Amino acid sequence: MNAQLGYYLLWFALILSVYAGVAAISGSVTRDSRYHDSAIRAVYATFLVLVGAAGILVYAFLADDFSIEYVADHSSRVLPRFYAATGLWAGMEGSLTLWSLILAGLTAFAVYRNRVRARELIPWVIVTLSVVQVFFLLLQIFVAGPFERVSGLLPTDGRGMNPQLQNPGMAFHPPTLYIGYVGCAVPFAFGMAALVTNRLDDLWLRLTRRLTLLAWLFLSIGIMLGAWWAYVELGWGGYWAWDPVENASLLPWLTATAFLHSAMVQERRNMFKIWNMLLVFLTFFLSILGTFLTRSGFVQSVHSFAASSIGWYFIGFMVLILVAFLVLFLGRLPGLRSAGQIEAVLSKEASFVYNNWLLIAVLVVMLVGTFGEPISRALTGVATTFRGPYFNTLNIPLGILILVLTGICPAIAWRRATPANLKRNFVIPLVISTAFTAAVVITGYALGEVDLVASPAHRYAVLTFWSGAFVAVVVGIEFHKGARARRRSKGGSYPGALLSLFRLNSRRYGGYLVHLGVVCMFVGFAGNAFNSESQHVMKPGETVEAGRYSLTYAGKRDISRSTFAGIELNLRVSRGxxxxxxxxxxxxxxxxxxxxxxxxxxxxxxLEDLYLILISLEEDGTAIIKARVNPLVSWVWLGSGLLVLGTLVALGTTPAERRGRA
Amino acid sequence: MTGAWKSSTVWVLCFLTWTFVEPAHGFPGMKTADRGSGSGAGTKAGQPGTLVEPPPGGTPPPATVAGIEALLAGSGTPRPLPESGPGVISVRVTDDVSEHPVLGGLDVILTAVLSGKVIGQEQAETDSEGRCAFRNLITESSVVYTATVIYQGVRYTHPSLTFPTDTTEADLEFQVYPSGPAPGKASIRGVHVILETLDTGKGVQVTEMLFIDNPEKRALVGGPEGIVTFALELPKTASHLEVGQGLQRDQISVGDGTLYYGGPLYPGDNKVLLSYHVTPAVGWTFQRRVSFPVEMFDVFVKESALRVVSQVLKGGEPLNMRGADFLRYHGGPFDPGSLISFRVDPAPTAMAAAGSGRTSAVPVAVMAALFASIFVALPILRPASSTGAKSDTALDAERRSLESERDRHLLAVSEIDMDFQDDKLGEDDYHRLRKRHKQAAMEAMRKLDSLPAADHPNFCTRCGKRLEPGDQFCARCGARITAGG
Incomplete structure (x- = not known):
């Protein structure tokens, strides 16, 4: 019963989505609110129906219903139930269902929240999101159905789940990433609605600010979870390999970051309207592109892509939304031109422009590196490979520049930064960061760990440390200034004043926390320049040296569980x-x-991670191991946590909002 | 003896009439090491043994294999071992259980086989140290030797051996056990049945393995001839019976619908292995009435096309055994007198499983669609002239635009104040910009005030509740209702 019902529910969701779009257009054109209200209800009903469909699929996984091909392909009877439930997003078909479910949920939420205060925009938001929903539902019904039945004999057991996916990080990585991807559709829909209704002020931005921030947050979490999983599970010693699928998640994150920053300029100064419209479209477009890259097999092989029809459907849909956007955008271009202009090269507005261009530059590097190989193979027959060195060579300097801007932007004034202002706000951070970096370099040289002459990687690392210290001091001074001003006006303790800053202006100070998180992450990235690796052959009882560590072969044992058997080598680690x-x-x-x-x-x-990999373990106990010392990796995870915390703070309400004005 | 015979009948499992198609022969693919090897005897090539003088006089038979074959031509009876080679096989017999390390006076029979035919047989008696030797043996690798010892009615057979190249001496050791009447403390640890579809696809191969455990340090014998007897029944359409290792094949006999094993149960594990074909693969029944305790009874189905239907066997759980997939049904322990029975049916297909589901999915889907459709269509069923049918006007749009502009300039003022406090703005710029934004906000407010009074809103702008004409406060959230929203 389950598979058939799930299939019917997908069809019903499709009908409801089509109806929602048509009713919304009717309501807007005829100005009859009955159709408007009916369209809103259809949005809610679509969400409920898709909850049912996804629930059926999850139930099928938990109940080991191997009559459904998707379940048989991605689960087994011995799979722990927690991972069986995550089978919903283990493959393409279920991922499309998850996409639809999240889209329906976010659509329902956005419509519910804004159905009164954005009454003229909502119909076109519904139309836009319904078009996206219809696309994904059509894929599930006609191309990659999650409820397809196995043909012939009922399998006695499923094929199981890739053991590398049986990890908590990987269990949550796809849904968080998908919430991020799908979340990018909502501000895009509001942007399209603004173009259609010619409401080109900042209303659509203000209405979608939190949702955009939420989508960005989930994208960030998803990317970090993927990196963490790669680090602990794949066993190659790193967390980012510039893999095409990894890059696919980073693309919309870059433009979303640019959009979040330049949206502030439109709110404050009614500028950057063209930038914001383009950035919100690009973010959504790249999220569809990311889904396409992950599921179509395009970057693995153009031939495998061509063998599956789903890639062509994605391309068709991307062309459709590109054309629709361009028609509207070009039609409204005169209205999007800003009345104001950037008054000074050194100003907050200008720094946002530099920020946007730098992020776009990184985006271009990523696009060339990700698509260059399959496209060159298709056009010339010879694949031009783009691997780590290509990305590192270009992205490291760009990243350092972005990091420096992260420190300049909070401290620089709107409109124009005077020399006196620059001196007041940047001299201390420059001095402290330079002194700190000099101390680090001197210590590094004394320990023999740093060589700025021979190693470009060390030079970049030192630059990163300097930039990070600069940003950290700037942010620290901002907090100090705010707390000091607060104490002057309201009194109270210094810690109390600091905490009250988050309540008073959660957006600003939450943003500063995010910047601190980024600093920590860049410090962690810079640690890669000092990685070391060694390989050892060990016999029972032997001790080897790996950097500052001594590794002693303590023993080996066989391990056996219901799902796997294996061997374990125990190493005793000591230092001195x-x-x-x-x-x-x-x-x-x-x-x-x-x-x-x-x-x-x-x-x-x-300070560092000691990373141990078992290469082989023979019958006689001889083991080959690889030992890596990865400095500063923990700072990446620490920075991720700070980024998440800062974003959650920034999602808070302002006093004006709490008073009901905004 | 009568008691022992009666005891041996407890090993009878059950009876059914069946027919043999082929006589029992070696089980394909299985090593044919005889049970005697389980007692720990092994070949120790190269170790010197006690020499036995060759018989006086007489012409030794030809030393070549061809000569022996010629000698055998026309003869169907075993002859004495051809003594025309340098080979020596030394035999030692020990009894671990009784703490007598050696046994004397035992008959040891050495048989030589060439190309499947027995070419000679000789018997020797062990001395007081349990040793004897056979000399002048042909050492060519084509001649295979087998040694047998009979002790207290139990036959122990050593695995066949040949002389390796450049080796003329071999040692054989026998560890024998005292024997006693069955059943002792023996029990059946498990009966395992494996079903695999034949390559022809028209039947199934059934492999049965019985694991009989004799924990006593003596071989168990019974019956009038000192043997343990039990019978195994087979399905009616069984054919191609093959008996495998574990028991001495020459102790197997068939008749009256019964497969008899007549032999000892050695200490430790005794494995009975047999296989047969059943055609067709489905629709047949396996039955055993056990007259002794059985700890576990497993049926392993290697093909997903087959299903076992049984009231005493549970499971159907998949089992991955070293890369092979099996479906396992199991039951036990079973008391004496239990009937273990199962029927082999075709497996259900996905479409069959879906068939019943399709009919029950339709009503649920219809109901869900009905409720959702009513929910969605309700607003359209309202009269068009109701209070909820007011639409936006250009006036409303302009009002919202001005409100947005007002809020933006006021927000800019507060941001400028904060920037000035944080020394991000010079004093001149601060005053100039503050004045500009404040004037712009006031202009927006003035324009808002000059707009015609808005109609009474239809919805609360805070919570969205539909309002009645004349409402001054929202009934749900209590927000004050003002003209224009």
């Missing part, structure tokens, strides 16, 4: 006389999936 604990390195064989995985052992501190 200090015992740092025993760590287990494993190789596992998963029965159902017929796959072998490596489970690494990681000892993390703020």
């Amino acid at each position: 006389d200090r015992n740092l604990g025993t760590y287990g390195l494993q190789r596992r064989f998963y029965y159902r999936e017929d796959q072998t995985t490596t489970e690494v052992a990681i000892r993390s501190t703020l």
